[in-house]
Amino acid sequence: MLTLTVNGQPHPVAVEPRRILLDVLRRDLGLTGTKEVCEMGNCGACTVLLDDEAVYSCLVLAVECEAQEIETVEGLARGQELTAVQEAFVACDALQCGFCTPGQILSMEGALRRRPDADEAALTEAVTGNLCRCGAYRNIVAAAGRVAATSSGGAG
Ligand code: FES
Ligand code: FES
Known part of the structure; x- marks a missing residue:
């Protein structure tokens, strides 16, 4: 137990x-x-x-x-209230097949909690462990970068 x-x-x-x-x-x-x-x-x-x-x-x-x-x-979400990262994924069209999206979101959440103002290189590195055959990486990094730019972190 x-x-x-x-x-x-x-x-x-x-x-x-x-x-x-x-x-x-x-x-x-x-x-x-x-x-x-x-x-x-x-x-x-x-x-x-x-x-x-x-x-x-x-x-x-x-x-x-x-x-x-x-x-x-x-x-992550509180009822209908999404985290900043989740909202940014929607705004930046960063989701594709959906099967990989939860892991991608959590990788970005983790990266932004460690470093709320993470730069593009750091965010790109943080998502390299999430394989995506449809190539959503540019939009994923853009979404996380949008959150980083406001320095609101990933806790949403
Ligand atoms: S199921 Fe864990 S890395 Fe693929
Ligand atoms: S989001 Fe699943 S393969 Fe790209």
Whole structure:
């Protein structure tokens, strides 16, 4: 038994030590906004925030996360109120297939929380771990740059 803090809420869960965070989020907690694609640390679709840092949840064991704040895409908006990053994704047309979008948003959220005025190079580097075959990178970086320009950070 362990208690995971996800999107500000404690969740007691019984998990085997071998289970990855991605699996527990999706199957035990029903948080399917975190996507399961390669399960090998290649695609970034499973990105979540651990203490504000973007990580691949397929490469983290759930038992490693008990002392950390876990954030998934479901935890970002407050009702109909989007975060600044989410609003910028819409405004800049930074979303394409949607399967990758949650991870892309969380990578940008993480980058902007670490450095609210992150420049284009830093934002570009932050999204390199999210593979996108449709090439939405320019708009993703533009969206995050729009938030950085206001120095409002990613907490929205
Ligand atoms: S599912 Fe985790 S990086 Fe692809
Ligand atoms: S947003 Fe999914 S492949 Fe580009």
